[in-house]
Amino acid sequence: MDYTIAEAADILGLPCTRHGGYVFNELSNDSRRLSFPGTTLFFALKTATGDGHKYISEAYSLGVRSFMVSARPSEGMDDAAFLEVPDVLSAVQRLAETHRKRFGCPVIGITGSNGKSVVKEFLYHLLCREYNIVRSPKSYNSQIGVPLSVWNMSSEHNLGIFEAGISMPGEMERLERIILPDIGVITNIGPAHQENFRSYYEKAMEKLKLFSRSRSLVYCSDDPVLSRAVKDSGLESIAVPWSRTDRGAHIFVESVSAGELSTTLVVSFDGKTRTFSIPFTDAASVENVLHCIGVLYCLDSRLLDNSAPFATLEPVAMRLEVKQGRNGSLLINDTYNSDINSLAIALDFMSGRKKSGDYRTTLILSDILQSGSEPEDLYRRVSEIVSAKGVDRLIGIGPVISSFSQLFRMDKSFYASTADFLSVLRSSDFSDELVLIKGSRNFHFEKITERLEQRVHETIMEVNLDAVVHNFNRYKSKLKPSTKMVCMVKASAYGAGAVEVARTLQEHRCDALAVAVADEGVDLRNHGISIPIIIMNPEISSLNVLYDYNLEPEVYSFRLYDAFVREGVSRGASSFPIHVKIDTGMHRLGFSPEEIPSLAALLKGQNVVRVKSVFSHLAGSDTPELDDFTMSQIRRFTDAASLLEKLTGDRVLKHILNSSGIERFPEYQMDMVRLGIGLYGISMSGDTGLKNVSTLKTTILQIRNVPAGDSIGYGRRTYVERDSKIAVIPIGYADGLDRHLSNRVGKVMVNGSLVPIVGNICMDACMIDVTEINAEEGDTVIIFGDSLPVSYMAGILGTIPYEILTSPSPRVQRVYIND
Template sequence: MGYTIEHINKAIKSDFVQREGGSSWIEHLLMDSRKVVYPETSLFFAIKSERNDGHRYLQDVYDAGVRNFIIEKDSIVSISILAQLKDANILSVSNSLTALQQLSAWHRSQFAIPIVGITGSNGKTIVKEWLHQLLRDDVHIVRNPKSYNSQVGVPLSVWQLGEQHNLGLFEAGISKPGEMENLQRIIQPNIGIFTMLGEAHDEGFSDREEKLAEKFKLFTKADIVIACDEQPLVARKLEQFKQQHPNVKLYTWSRVNEHAQLYLQTIIQGNTTTIQSRSGSRILSVRIPFTDEASIENACTCFAFLMCLQRASTDILSRFEELQSVEMRMQLKEGINNCVVINDSYSSDLHSLRIALDFVEQQSAGYKRTLIVSDILESGKEELELYTEVAKLIRQKGIQRLIGIGSIIAKHAMLFDSSAVFYSDTKAFTEHFSAVDYANEIILLKGARKFQFEKIGKLLEKRVHETVMEINLNALVHNLNVYRSKLKPGVKLMAMVKAFSYGAGSYEIAKVLEFNRIDYLTVAYADEGVILRKAGIKSPIMVMNPEVSSFDTILEYNLEPEMYNFFILDQLVKAADGQEVSIHIEVDAGMKRLGFDEDQIETLISTLKKYPNIRIKSVFAHLAASEEKKHDEFTHQQITTYKRIAEQITDAFEYPILQHILNSSGIVRFPDAQFDMVRLGIGLYGIDPSVGLQKQLQPIGTLKTVVSQLRNVKAHETIGYSRKGIVNKDSLIATVAIGYADGFNRKLGNGKGTMLVNGQRVPTIGSICMDMTMLDVTGMDLKEGDEVIIFGNENDLNSVADKIGTIPYEVLTSISQRVKRVYYYE
C-alpha cells in the first residue's frame, strides 16, 4: 500500500521546496542512506539526532536513485546541494521526525481494525510475539518487526498496516517523559496491554510513579486496558486511571488477588507450567513449555487478553503448549565444549537480570552456572546500592563463576566472590579468551548493548561445521506480497513448489505459502504432492507431469493432474473408474512443448463430456518468452491464441473453469492478461527474469559453508587435481566444505567463481572437487571455521549463473538435498 507524494504533502502539512519528480508513488519510508533498497518508491526523511544529521546524506541517497525527500526548514542545506537534486520532489517541514510520526498516524487513521497497544518495562516483545503465535492461524496480523518500539520504530511498524490486515499488535517503549503521547497518536490503540513495571529506564524519570503514569498515556483513548494488578504501584495506578477515564474498561488478572477479573493459578510440573482460571464452576487451563517466571508472567498476560476478548477457544488455548522462545530474548544455543549459552544481552537492568538468572536456574541441571555480565546501565540506582543487590542476587541463584565486564562493576569487585574476574571492556575479555577454559557450563550473557556481547556469543557458541542453505521465510512472504500487489482484485495466485521449491525446500515452503493464503500449489510429480499432503498441506495441488503409474496415488491424495494429450487423459479415465477427479487442461499456444493443439479442442470437449466424474479446474498455457521485450509481439500472439482456445473450452461447460497463462515475468509485463489466476515461480524465490521488479524482491536463499583448513603454499606449488591450481607467490589457501556433489558447478573452478569470506570476495583456485573447493585468501586474517558465503544477499545469484552460462533456476535446483536447509524468520 502507498500514497502519492501529493497525498503525503497534505497529510503532514509540508511545503514543496522543489517539485520536479512528478506524482511519485511512495511505499517505503527511509531514514538510513546505507539501506536504500527500493529507491523509486522510497521517501527519505532527513532526521536530525544527537549524533547525526540526515541532511548530510541527501546526495548519497539521491545517487542511490531516491527522488523524494523531506528536509527541515531550518537545516543548513547548501543551495548547491539542492541544485544537484534534479528531477526530485523535496518537501520542507519543521521537524522530520515529527513529520514521520504524523504520516504514520495519518496512515493508521485509514484503518478501522482492532489495534492492540502494548507497553511495560519488560515482556512487551514476548507478549506481542506470543499473541501472534496464538492468533496467526485465525487473523492476518501486522506487528512491530522485532522490538521496533521507539519514536522511529513505531511509525515504521505502523506504516506496514495494509488492507490485508485485520489485527494490529504494536509495542511502545519510552525512556523519558513526553514520548508516549507521540506513540499514542501513531498507534491509536483501542485495546491496551500493560505487562509489568520494572527498573528499565528508571533514570529517565523522577521516580517509578512518573514512569508508570507516562506509560499509561498509551491507553488514554482505548476501549479496554488489560493489566496485572499484583504490583501495588500498578494496582493503585489502575484505580486512578479508572477514575480519570471512566469510559475505559479495565480487565485485571492476578495470581494473588482473588478479586481480580481473572484469578489465575500456576502449577509447575517438570519442564511445563499449567495456568488455570476458574469462573464459577468452569475451569480453563493451558500448558506452556516454560517454567521461568518471565515466561509465566507473559503467558498469563496472553491468556488474560484472550479471556477478555472472548477468544479463548479450545483450538487457540491448545496452542499455548506450542509457544516458542522469542529469539531476541534469552536465546539458548549449543555452546563449545558441552556448554549451553543463554544470550540475554537485550536489556540491562536488575529486574531482567533476576528473571534471566531464574531461567538459568531452570535450565542448569548438570551444568556449572556461569554469568558474564556488563555494567548495568538501566537501573536508576546508586552504584553501591545496585551492585550490592547484584552480588546478593548472584549468590541466591547459585552462580559459581562470575565474569564482569565494564569499569563500573569492576570498581565494586570487593562485593563479589574473590574468584570473580573483571575486564575493562569486551575487547579486553576477547583478547584473554581461551576456549579450553569453558566446559560443561551454562553461561548467561547479560550485557548492555554498548558492550557488544554478540562478540562474546560468537566465541562461546558452537560452530556448525557444515554446508547449509539458509532460507529466509520473511523474504519469501515479502516476494509473495510484492506480486500480490500487482494483481487485479479477485485474481488468484498459484505458487510453483516443484523441484524442491527451486532448491528452497518442500513442505517448509508450502506451509508458509498456505498460511499466507495461497490459492494453489503446483508440483512437477505426484511424489512431491504426496510429501506435501503427508505434511498436512490442504491447499489444492496441481501435478504438472503426472505419470500413468502415479494415478492411483493422485486419486488417493486428492491431487489434480495436468492433462496435455489424449493418451494420458484416457489412462486417467481408466484409473479413476468413475471416481471424481479434478484436472487441469494444458493447451499449446505457441510453446510447442506439451498441450492440446487448437484443432483438438472439439474432440477434447466431447470426450470430457462423456465423463462427468472428471471435472476441469483450469485451462492454461505457457508463455515462451514473456521476460524478453524483443519477443513481445509473439507473446501477444500467444495470449490471443490462448484466450480463443480457453473460451472455447470454458463456454462448453456449465461450471466455472479458471484461466491462466501468466508466469512471474508475465505478471509484471502483461498485466492485462491476468485472467482468473497467475502462476508465480522463480519470482517467489527472489528472481525476476524480466528485471522490472528485481529491486523490490528479496533473495530468499543464502548458501553458506565454512573454512575447513588453511594452508600456506609456496610460490609455484600446485593445488588440487591435475595440478591446475598454480600460485605465482607465497599464498594462503583455504579449503572450504562444498563441492560439485553439493551443487557447486565445476565450471566455477580455476578462478572463474568467487565466494565471500569475512565480507571480501575471493577467487577459487584449482579444480572444484566432489566435496571441497579451494580459495585463494592470501593477505586475509582468517581462522578455520570462519563462514563462507557462496551466494545470497552479498553475492548475487545472477552473477553466479552468468559465470557458468546458465540461469538462476539451474543454480538453485542444482543445490543437492544433502545440503541442509535451515529456515528462519528474521
C-alpha cells in the same frame, strides 16, 4: 489501556453506535493472530494485495466483537460493534495518535535506510537499567506497524523507542503524528527503498519530516547529503551532529581503534572526553553505536559516564530462525526480543508451523527482564497468552518465572538457570515436537539451541520467508483483486524447501500451489498443507495417489485423461478437479488446439471429473525479441480456451502468464496467473523491487600459507605465483557446487570481497585464495545471496538461475528466517 467503542467513536468523530460499552485494549488486522479476541478491535484493511473485510466472519467466529470497517456486513453479527469509517488505516492511525498523546514520557524516533532496528535494540540494552522502555516489536515501522507499536504504550513506561520506515514520498507525516518523537535519530541514507524517490536527497528530506516537532536530532554530519537535508529542512536548531572530521560538532570522534575482537571509541563533548569499548569491529556497528552515544547525550549526558553497558552490547539477530531439530523436531529460535509483545508474535509464528495433530508444541521461556510490570501480573498475562495459543508444554527457566509456576496450567517444568536445564537435558526429551526457544540474552539460550538442533554441516541454505511474502505481495499488487495466483513450489520450492515455503504461502492466503510430481504433493499434504495443489507432470502410475490426497492433476493427453477417469469411476468419484494443458507453441506437454473438440466431447459424456482451469505455458515471455511469438501463443490459447468453454458449456479459469508474463503482459492476466522464479526473488525481465530469498553460505575451516610455486588440490591444476593465503571451505560438488567453477573460474564472497576458487573443487570441500583480504578461520563465506546474486554464478556457468537455485543438495540444511 482500555477503550470503549463509544470512546473510539468519539475520537473518530463518529455518531453513537450500538454496543458502545464494549471494551478493547488490543488492535489486530489479522484473524490468524488473535490472542484475546474478546478485547480486540479488528480493523479490516483494504490494500493492493487483499481485503480484510473477507475475514470479518472468521474473526467473529473466533470471538471478536469489536470491528472497524469501511463497509459493514450486510447481515448477521447483531451482537458485534462496528465502527464504520471511510479509511480504516487513517482511522487506526488516528486512534494510535490519540493514544500516544496520553503519555508524557520521552519518545525516541528512529528512521534511516539501514540500522534502525539495531540502533533501537542497542539503545534498549544501554538504557533498560535506567528506564522502563516500550519499543517497536521486531521491525514494525510501516504505516500499519507504527500504530501497532505505539498502541503498546502504557502508564508503566517512562521511555518509548519507535522505528519509522517509508517507501515513498508523503508517508512520513502520518508516522510523525503517531510517534511524535522528542529525540530523533536518522541512521543513514542509502539505496534501500530508493525506487520511489528521485534522489537520496529527496529521500532524506522525506525521512526528516519525522522530526518536525522534535527537540533534538542525532545524525552524522560527515554525510554531505544528510547535512544538506538537515539544513534545508530547517532542523539545524535542533541538530545534535556527531562527526569524525568536524570538531565543531556536538560530539567529536577523537579516535576509532579496531582490535581483533573489539573497537575502542574515544569521543569528546562539552569539554569532556569519554572512552567506550564495544565488542564489534565492523564499520556499521561502530556507526550504530555512535548514534546511540548521541541519543544518550540528548537524553541525559550523565548516562555517558558509565561505559560498562557498551562493553556488553551483543549482535542483534533481528530475525526468527527455523531449524531442523533432533528426533524429528522443529526448532524456532527467537531471542531477538524478550518481552510480552514479541512473545505473542513468536507464538503466532509457531502456530502457523504446527502440523495438524502431529506436532506437540513446547515453549522454552526465560524470565522476562525489565518489563516494568509487577511480576505476578506479568506472568499471569504470560500464562493467558501461552494458554490462548495452545502451547502443550512449558519449560520455564529463571528464578522469577519459576516462582510463579502455579499460574501455568499446561504440562510444565521449571529450572533456576540455563545451566540447571542443560544438566538434565537429554536429546530424547524432544521428539516430533515444535519447540519455540524464547529467552533474554543473559540466559544464553543459544546453548540450548546448539544441544537440540540437528546440525552436521557448516554449509547451510538460509531462506528468508519474509522475502517470500514480500515477493508474493509485489506480484499480487500487479493483479486485479479478482485474479487468483498459483505459486510454484516444485523442485523443493526451487531449492528453498517446499514445506516451509508452502506453509508461509498458505498462511498468506495463496490460492493454490503447484508441484511437478505426485510425491511432492503428498509430502505437502502430510505436513498440513490444505489449500489446492496442482500436479503439473502427473504420471499414470500415480493416479491413485492423486485421488487419495486430493491432488489436482494437469491433464495433457488423451491417454492420461482416460486413465484418470477410469480410476475415478472405480472409486465412485464425482466432479474431481482437473487442469487442462493446451500446447500453444512450446511443444512440451498439452493438447493441441485442434484436439479441443474431441476433448470437449469426452468431458461432456461423464461426471467423474470437471475442468477447473485451462492453461498454457509461454515459451519466451522474458525475451522482448520473442514478443510476436508470445502474442501468437496468447491468441491461440484464448481461441482454444473459448472453444472448450463453448463446447462443454462450462465456465473455467484461464491462465497463461508466468512470472515474467505478469511483469511484461499484465493485461493478459485473465482469471489466474502462475508465480514461479519471481517468488524466489529473481526477475528475468528486470524487476528490481524483489527481495533475495535464498543465501547459500559456509565458513572457513582453515587458512594455510602456501609458498609461491606450490600447487592446490587434486590434479595440481592451480599453481600459486606468489606466497599465498589459501582458505578451505566445507562445500563441494556433493553439496551442489558446480565443479566447472574450479581453478579461478568461480568466485565467492568473504567479508564483502570477491575471492577466487582455486584448484579443483572436491566432493566435500574447495579452496579459495584470500591473500588480498582480511580473513580468519570461522568467517562466513557467501556462495550466493544478496551480495552475490545467483545470476552472477549462472552467467559464469552459461546457465540459468533456476539451475543454480535448485543445485544445493539435501545434506545442505535449510535454515528459515523471519525478519
